[in-house]
Structure formats: C-alpha cells, structure tokens
Amino acid sequence: MRRHLHLSRSHTKTRTGAAILVAAVCLAVSMGHTNAADLTIQAGQSGKPISPNLVGIFFEDLNYAADGGLYAELIQNRSFEYSPTEQPDWHPLEFWELQKRGGGDGSVSVANMRPIHENNPHYALLQVRTPGEGVGIANGGFGGIPLQGGEAYEASFWAYQAFMGIMWGRGDNSIPMRVSLRLETADGEVLAEARMEILGRQWRKVSARLTPTRTVNDARLVLLAHAQGALCIDMVSLFPEKTFRNRPNGLRADLAQALADLNPRFVRFPGGCLVHAGGIRRYYNWKDTIGPVEQRRARPNHAWGYHQTMGLGYFEYFQFCKDIGAKPVPIVAAGVSCQHAGHSPGRGQEGLPMEEMPAYIQDVLDLIEWANGPATSKWGAKRAAAGQPEPFGLKYLGVGNEEAITPVFKERFQMIYEAITEKHPEIVVIGTSGPFAGGEDFDNGWAFAKELKLEMVDEHYYVSPQWFWDNLDRYDRYDRNSAKVYVGEYAAHDRDRRRNTLRSALAEAAGLTSFERNGDIVHFTSYAPLLARRGHTQWHPDLIYFTGTEVFLTPNYYVQQLFGQNSGDRYLETTFEAGNAKKLAASSVIDSESGDLIVKIVNGDGEPVAIAIRLAGFASDVAMKAVKTVLTGPDADAVNRDGEPPVVKPASSTETIRPSFAYTAPAHSLTVFRIHR
Numbered sequence: 088m089r090r091h092l093h094l095s096r097s098h099t100k101t102r103t104g105a106a107i108l109v110a111a112v113c114l115a116v117s118m119g120h121t122n123a124a125d126l127t128i129q130a131g132q133s134g135k136p137i138s139p140n141l142v143g144i145f146f147e148d149l150n151y152a153a154d155g156g157l158y159a160e161l162i163q164n165r166s167f168e169y170s171p172t173e174q175p176d177w178h179p180l181e182f183w184e185l186q187k188r189g190g191g192d193g194s195v196s197v198a199n200m201r202p203i204h205e206n207n208p209h210y211a212l213l214q215v216r217t218p219g220e221g222v223g224i225a226n227g228g229f230g231g232i233p234l235q236g237g238e239a240y241e242a243s244f245w246a247y248q249a250f251m252g253i254m255w256g257r258g259d260n261s262i263p264m265r266v267s268l269r270l271e272t273a274d275g276e277v278l279a280e281a282r283m284e285i286l287g288r289q290w291r292k293v294s295a296r297l298t299p300t301r302t303v304n305d306a307r308l309v310l311l312a313h314a315q316g317a318l319c320i321d322m323v324s325l326f327p328e329k330t331f332r333n334r335p336n337g338l339r340a341d342l343a344q345a346l347a348d349l350n351p352r353f354v355r356f357p358g359g360c361l362v363h364a365g366g367i368r369r370y371y372n373w374k375d376t377i378g379p380v381e382q383r384r385a386r387p388n389h390a391w392g393y394h395q396t397m398g399l400g401y402f403e404y405f406q407f408c409k410d411i412g413a414k415p416v417p418i419v420a421a422g423v424s425c426q427h428a429g430h431s432p433g434r435g436q437e438g439l440p441m442e443e444m445p446a447y448i449q450d451v452l453d454l455i456e457w458a459n460g461p462a463t464s465k466w467g468a469k470r471a472a473a474g475q476p477e478p479f480g481l482k483y484l485g486v487g488n489e490e491a492i493t494p495v496f497k498e499r500f501q502m503i504y505e506a507i508t509e510k511h512p513e514i515v516v517i518g519t520s521g522p523f524a525g526g527e528d529f530d531n532g533w534a535f536a537k538e539l540k541l542e543m544v545d546e547h548y549y550v551s552p553q554w555f556w557d558n559l560d561r562y563d564r565y566d567r568n569s570a571k572v573y574v575g576e577y578a579a580h581d582r583d584r585r586r587n588t589l590r591s592a593l594a595e596a597a598g599l600t601s602f603e604r605n606g607d608i609v610h611f612t613s614y615a616p617l618l619a620r621r622g623h624t625q626w627h628p629d630l631i632y633f634t635g636t637e638v639f640l641t642p643n644y645y646v647q648q649l650f651g652q653n654s655g656d657r658y659l660e661t662t663f664e665a666g667n668a669k670k671l672a673a674s675s676v677i678d679s680e681s682g683d684l685i686v687k688i689v690n691g692d693g694e695p696v697a698i699a700i701r702l703a704g705f706a707s708d709v710a711m712k713a714v715k716t717v718l719t720g721p722d723a724d725a726v727n728r729d730g731e732p733p734v735v736k737p738a739s740s741t742e743t744i745r746p747s748f749a750y751t752a753p754a755h756s757l758t759v760f761r762i763h764r
C-alpha cells in the first residue's frame with residue numbers, strides 16, 4: 088500500500104527504480120539496518136501552492152521572556168513600580184539597596200506626590216544627611232549585571248532636586264546636587280564612572296556613556312549623591328549600546344539574533360494567557376505600551392506573576408518584526424477575561440459590560456490605525472513620532488486566546504469582528520478554538536468560525552510525542568473551503584519532566600511535515616513557549632533557554648530552524664512505502680525564489696532506515712548539488728545541556744545527487760535535502 092505522508096507497513100516494491108539503487112538499499116539492510124523504505128517525490132510536477140509563511144514564532148512574556156530577557160534593559164525595577172500584587176514580598180524598592188559610602192548617612196523611601204507621569208506613579212526619594220563619600224542607591228539587575236569590558240553602555244535616570252541642606256531648612260536650591268553614576272563589581276571595584284549635577288524642580292533625564300574596564304557578570308549600577316539634601320529619582324536605566332540592530336530601547340542582541348536565525352515569517356505577540364488574564368478590564372492594553380518609556384503604564388504580569396515594565400511594547404514588537412522581515416500578528420482580548428481568571432479555574436470568564444464595548448472596540452480599531460494609518464492620522468502620528476512614519480503593514484489580528492466558547496464570548500467576539508471587517512476589510516481576523524486539539528470548545532470554536540466565515544482559526548495543543556505521530560493525517564481531513572488554520576501554540580511534551588528531548592523535537596518535525604503537506608489550509612504555525620530564563624522558568628519545555636549572558640538552543644529549536652530556513656511555497660506529492668519503519672514522515676516543497684527542491688525526512692525510530700529516494704519526473708542522468716543537513720543525537724532521550732556543547736545540533740554537507748539515490752536516515756533523525764535544480 089502506498090500512502091502520502093508517513094508510513095506504510097507493507098513494503099512491496101511494485102514500481103521500477105534503478106536496480107543499483109535497490110541493490111544499495113538491500114546491501115544497507117543486509118548490513119544490519121532492519122528498516123528499508125521507498126520515497127517518491129513528484130518532482131516533475133508543479134505541486135500545489137502552500138502558505139509561504141508557515142513557520143513563525145510566538146512571543147509571550149512568561150519565564151522572564153521580556154524584562155530580564157529579550158528586552159535589553161539591565162536594571163530590574165527601574166521605575167520603582169514593583170508591588171506585592173506581583174509577588175507577596177515585593178515592594179517599590181525591591182532590588183534596590185541603600186548605599187552609604189565613607190561616613191555618609193541618609194535614607195531612601197518611596198514617593199508618589201509628584202510623579203514624572205500619572206502612568207508611572209512611584210519614584211525614589213533619596214535623602215542625604217551626611218554626604219561622606221556618597222549616599223545613594225544600587226541595583227544589581229536580574230541577578231547581577233553582565234558587562235562586557237570595553238563595550239559602551241548608556242546609563243540614565245530621571246531626577247529633580249527636592250531640596251538642598253536639611254529638610255524644612257533654608258538650603259540654597261540654586262546649588263546643584265552633585266551625583267555620580269558608577270558601574271561597580273559586587274565588591275566595590277569601580278569599572279566606569281560619570282559625574283553630573285541635578286538642578287531644579289523639573290523632572291529631567293540625565294544620561295552618561297559608561298565603558299567598563301573589564302568583563303564581569305555580577306556588576307551593579309550605583310547612583311551616589313554628594314551633598315546634603317534630597318533628590319527624587321525615577322527610571323534608572325542601563326542599556327548596552329549594542330542592542331539588536333543598535334535600536335535605542337532595544338532588544339538583547341544574542342537572543343534577538345537567535346530568533347532571527349529561525350527565519351520566522353511572522354511573530355505572534357503578546358500572548359497567550361497574558362492578553363486576558365487577571366480579570367476583566369485588566370486585559371493587556373496596547374495603548375499602555377507605546378510612547379516614551381517613562382510614560383508607559385507598567386503592570387503586574389497577571390498571567391505569570393511578576394512585573395512588566397512595558398519597555399518592550401507594541402512599537403518594539405512591530406519594529407523587531409520589520410527588522411527581521413516577519414509579519415506582525417498581535418493578539419487582542421475578545422472582550423472577555425480568561426476562563427481561569429479571578430482564582431476561579433474554568434469559571435472565571437467575564438465579559439466587558441456592553442456599555443464598555445464601544446470604547447474597547449475603538450481601542451482595537453485604533454491599533455489598526457496606529458499600525459497602518461498615515462502619519463497624519465491621530466494614531467499614525469504616534470507611530471511616526473516614535474520613528475516610523477511609514478505604515479507597518481499590519482494584515483493579521485488575533486481576537487481572543489483559547490477562550491471558552493460561551494454566549495458571552497461569542498457576542499463580544501462578533502461585535503469586535505464585525506467592527507474590524509466593516510472598517511478594515513483588509514485585515515484578517517484570527518478566531519480561537521479553545522485550549523485543546525479537540526473537545527467542546529474546539530468544536531464550538533470551529534462551528535462559530537464557520538458561522539461567521541472567519542478567514543483563520545487559532546488551534547493550540549500541548550500533547551505527547553506519540554500524539555503527533557498518531558495524528559499526522561489530522562489536516563488531510565480538514566475542509567479545504569473553510570477557514571485557514573493557525574497552529575498558534577504547540578509542543579510535544581515528553582514524559583520525562585517535560586524535557587526538550589530529541590524524541591519531542593522529532594515528533595514536532597513529523598508534525599511540521601504534515602503542516603507543510605497541508606500548507607494549502609495550514610497557514611501559520613508557531614511552537615510555544617519561546618523563551619525561558621534559567622531560574623525564572625514557569626513552564627517547560629521552551630524553545631530557547633538563557634541566562635544573563637548565555638543562550639541555550641534546544642533540539643526543538645533546531646527543528647524549527649530547519650523548517651523555517653527551508654520553507655517553500657509549493658508542495659510536491661510525496662509518497663512512502665515504509666516497510667517496517669513505524670515512525671517515518673516526509674515532505675517536499677519548492678522554494679520558488681531560489682528554485683530549490685527541499686525534501687525533509689523524519690525518522691523517529693531507533694533503527695536507521697535505508698531509503699530509496701526517487702525524484703520522479705527528472706531525467707535519470709542529471710546530477711544535482713544538494714546541501715544535506717542532519718539533526719540527530721545518541722538516542723531519543725538526548726537533550727542539550729546548559730554550558731556543554733549541544734549533543735543535538737544540525738550538521739551540513741554538500742553532495743551531488745541523482746534523481747534516484749539511496750540515503751540511510753539515521754535512527755532518531757531529521758534530514759533536510761536542499762536540492763539546487
């Protein structure tokens with residue numbers, strides 16, 4: 088029996104193939120390989136059009152993915168907004184330490200009487216009673232600030248002079264407060280220093296370029312005042328000058344590069360549960376995330392229990408998309424809170440009161456204007472003021488995340504959807520089908536999508552590796568005339584402490600071959616979650632782990648990368664006769680831009696498979712250059728360990744192949760042939 092996609096247990100060689108090839112495969116089998124297979128690709132045909140944007144990424148701020156992660160800010164709690172609503176023992180001075188140097192004496196407290204902006208209510212009041220060698224505050228960032236010797240950093244803070252001399256005294260406020268800003272090691276060695284003066288009662292930003300003399304991983308930023316008096320201080324910040332693409336208020340270069348290297352065709356953000364957790368009216372409001380950083384409204388990360396500065400906001404997300412050539416796919420709440428909100432698992436969904444819906448819908452419409460409107464429009468002007476006069480070209484907008492499909496949800500979703508399509512028919516609204524691959528919300532979500540004739544529906548599933556192998560034909564059965572599918576969150580969760588095993592990565596690779604084969608209806612896919620900081624990880628597995636200085640790539644990352652870097656826009660019929668192989672999957676695409684034919688083969692079995700590959704339709708004597716990339720490891724349980732060379736990583740070689748050739752796919756492997764025709 089011959090089947091599309093993956094396996095067929097009956098290994099009957101009915102078709103003709105080069106006798107030499109069959110002999111080579113037989114030899115391989117007789118030399119100890121137990122499995123053999125035939126793989127035929129209809130390479131002479133033009134194939135069916137598939138989504139050229141199949142593989143993207145989904146960024147959500149969990150596991151410290153944003154602050155302390157992708158966002159390059161090195162100071163933690165820079166605006167004194169940490170609060171016990173985030174973690175019980177947190178307060179506005181969390182991660183700050185009073186400094187009294189060389190006989191100095193004074194205090195620091197939290198104030199809110201004269202904030203920089205109403206969205207940024209708290210600041211520090213530093214009082215110097217005896218200056219000594221300086222009284223001030225120090226911050227060690229996210230577990231110690233990593234500094235590169237010889238590299239430049241932009242240190243800054245906002246301040247005004249509260250008073251000089253003693254409180255209630257008649258100090259001379261025309262004398263500036265002398266301040267020093269230092270980078271220091273944990274034991275006080277000064278690595279860089281700048282001096283400045285603060286004069287006047289207006290909030291003012293002060294900046295200095297600091298270049299540490301040597302590399303350390305546990306530095307602190309220290310701000311010291313050197314005269315009797317008091318300063319109000321806020322937005323204390325430290326950024327490496329070298330952010331990704333050197334953007335101010337930018338992204339950590341190594342992490343952003345790891346994302347760019349996936350060649351994602353789109354970026355979904357900001358969540359996930361993040362968009363609607365925390366209860367009604369606490370949804371993620373994109374308007375709080377744009378404009379000058381000191382005017383953004385920081386907030387508790389209701390979904391994941393820490394703090395969001397919003398320094399990584401909508402402008403930064405869209406700019407990153409532009410920088411890496413990916414489409415932005417923002418997600419907005421559907422006018423309902425998460426069904427798990429308010430400490431009521433499964434029963435916490437609440438809808439915005441109907442009288443509040445028009446204003447909420449206007450916020451969503453304003454987002455489209457902000458992204459796409461002319462620089463002369465109200466919201467387009469704000470984008471232009473941030474440095475992007477040209478529209479960002481938003482085309483896709485997700486409404487809702489994993490919602491319980493209730494009447495409350497449906498009513499609000501429909502209102503939002505109709506308002507968008509009426510005003511912006513060019514926008515593709517992505518609907519939701521609950522948190523699982525099947526079940527009530529899934530069925531109702533899809534039924535509702537069909538009723539409304541939505542163009543795309545978001546599916547989520549975190550399932551076992553075996554589930555992927557058992558469901559490779561899932562999308563073969565989907566209605567071709569219905570909404571397109573966005574597999575917005577998926578991952579194979581292995582039994583062993585949800586580790587990023589090679590087994591899980593290959594199951595996802597097999598799934599990706601089925602997404603490619605069904606790329607006529609599966610439009611987008613994104614693994615989840617994306618980023619996780621060691622020591623602050625709430626969810627396993629993730630695609631990329633990191634510390635303050637290192638980035639660890641998982642086997643699952645390499646699978647995403649191989650599919651992202653070897654995507655196509657036409658699918659070629661690919662059939663297997665899989666013999667005894669139980670876990671074999673393949674897909675073949677054409678990348679029209681390069682003209683390359685790309686064949687991907689996943690062997691999830693513990694035995695190698697000797698495969699007779701035939702590119703049907705090609706003249707038999709033609710020789711072609713191919714880049715062969717193999718991702719494999721010692722066994723299915725293999726994982727890449729932090730700080731050690733990865734045991735699972737791709738290896739490439741260039742080969743000359745002919746339209747019929749033999750290839751032995753190693754046990755537990757993904758192989759990509761990129762064939763230059």
Ligand code: AHR
Nearest residue numbers: 359360361488489615616
């Ligand atoms: O990816 C982690 C979480 O899983 C997302 O926030 C949510 O959408 C899903 O349940």
